[in-house]
Amino acid sequence: MNSYDIRITRLYTAGTANGPESDIPNVELGGPPSEQFYLVLEAEAGSVVANCGAPYFLKIIAFNDDLGKPEEGLLPQGENPREETFDAAGGWDQTTTPVPGLTKRTAYLIKIPALIPRDCDFHYRATLMTPNYANVSRAQSKEFTIV
Numbered sequence: 001m002n003s004y005d006i007r008i009t010r011l012y013t014a015g016t017a018n019g020p021e022s023d024i025p026n027v028e029l030g031g032p033p034s035e036q037f038y039l040v041l042e043a044e045a046g047s048v049v050a051n052c053g054a055p056y057f058l059k060i061i062a063f064n065d066d067l068g069k070p071e072e073g074l075l076p077q078g079e080n081p082r083e084e085t086f087d088a089a090g091g092w093d094q095t096t097t098p099v100p101g102l103t104k105r106t107a108y109l110i111k112i113p114a115l116i117p118r119d120c121d122f123h124y125r126a127t128l129m130t131p132n133y134a135n136v137s138r139a140q141s142k143e144f145t146i147v
Contacts, residue, residue, distance in 0.1 A: 001099060003046040006056070006086075008139035010042040011126050017107035023144045026112060033147050039076060039108045039124055043137070047100040049086050056090075056135075057081040059127045060108075065143060066120040073116050074124075076108035081127075112146060121145055 001007060013025035017038050025037035039060070059081035062074035084090035092102040124141040 001044060001046055001101070003048040003101070004135070005046045006043065006049055006128055006130070006135045006137050007045075008041065008043045008126055008128055008137045010040070011124055011139040011141045012040050013110075013124070013141060013144045014038045014040055014107070017109075021142070023142060024147060025144055026146055036109060036111045037146075039110055039141070041104070041106050041108070041126055041139075043104040043128060044095075045086055045092065045102040045104075049102065049135070053085050053087040054130065055083055055085050056128060056130050057083055059129075061125045063123055063125065064117070064120055065123060067117070071116065071122060073113040074110055074122065076110065116146060118147055119145060 012021040014020060015022050015025050015028045015034070015037055019038070026034045028034070060075060062071040063069070064071040086092055086102060091106050092104045095101055095103050121143045123143050125138065127136065127138050129136040
């Protein structure tokens with residue numbers, strides 16, 4: 001990564017905020033289905049970006065693969081796209097390894113609305129971009145199923 005880059009490094013679903021990636025995130029090891037799960041976004045930014053505190057936009061889309069349409073009920077709460085900043089207030093932490101810059105890990109709680117179809121496949125897409133579009137990073141989660 002060069003000092004001007006931004007990058008979404010991972011986007012995945014999990015049963016808990018600190019849990020491992022799961023393709024059935026609302027079920028914990030043989031337990032009953034839960035009405036919630038987490039969407040986890042991990043990202044990094046180079047040292048020049050890290051020192052500027054500049055704004056950026058983060059857009060997240062949930063998609064129902066079986067029905068071929070966006071699924072707004074599975075979006076994180078709040079604005080979409082979100083306007084955030086490359087600093088601690090935006091959820092970024094300073095790092096010096098492997099190179100100086102910033103890292104971010106955010107676990108968004110997703111509450112499953114009753115109208116969301118069960119036993120369907122879904123995925124998420126995220127786009128992180130600076131206002132002038134000089135830096136854009138995209139990521140897509142693996143498919144997952146809600147039971």
